Amino acid sequence: MNNKFSGAIKHLIIINVIVFLIPQLLQLDLTNMLALHFPENENFGFWQYVTHMFMHxxxxxxLFNMYGLWAFGTPLEQLWGRNKFIFFYFSAGIGAGLIYTLVNYYQFNGIYDQLxxxxLSSGDIQNILNTGGYNEAVITLPTETMRKFYSLYHTPAVGASGAVYGVLVAFGLYFKDAKLALIFFPVPIAAKYFIPVMILGDLFFGMTKYSVGNIAHFAHIGGALIGFIIAYYWKRNHFKSI
Incomplete structure (x- = not known):
């Protein structure tokens, strides 16, 4: 298998690196414009379902996203061809953003209804979202819940992780016996076992309070789901490149 940079992957990595480096060199903050915001947030734009994939x-x-794109995407692009790989990559990334938004909407509206x-009126709730302050004597929800409510509204999502998870799942479907390992778990494990464990881990951390860091677990799951659906259909119908 040829592990050299293939056409689409090389250009995707170049674009990601440019979008990461240029704003830092020019001291520009493009977060409000390009990162994926909650739809009720004033900074939200539909284009962000695409642009957030190039923000890190x-x-x-x-580094980890581009390595994953290269390592697992290269054999898939060689198998499918450039155009089909690009379609797959953007479908997984956009799907990840949509599913991430839907999960956030569900969680946000649940807390909104409690408030x-x-x-409280809608104006009162919007004031909470604008300022982060509220009357604890009136609102007896746990502090953690109110922080989550504020964070869902204000914290944008960035990164190609959703698309890369789709690529990872597709790799596992087509190359199920390939041995994979992580830095923190260096024992090689077949992709058909390794990848499901990673996704189950995201599901666990996404549904509990044990997540470490500000990670959009449901974007990972969304990308994996869309990637699985497309790759499974193509594999079942013996689709390769044209």
């Missing part, structure tokens, strides 16, 4: 919060963030139950 740190050097390790972009309405305390007798």
């Amino acid at each position: 919060g740190s050097f390790p963030h972009i 309405m139950g305390f007798g």
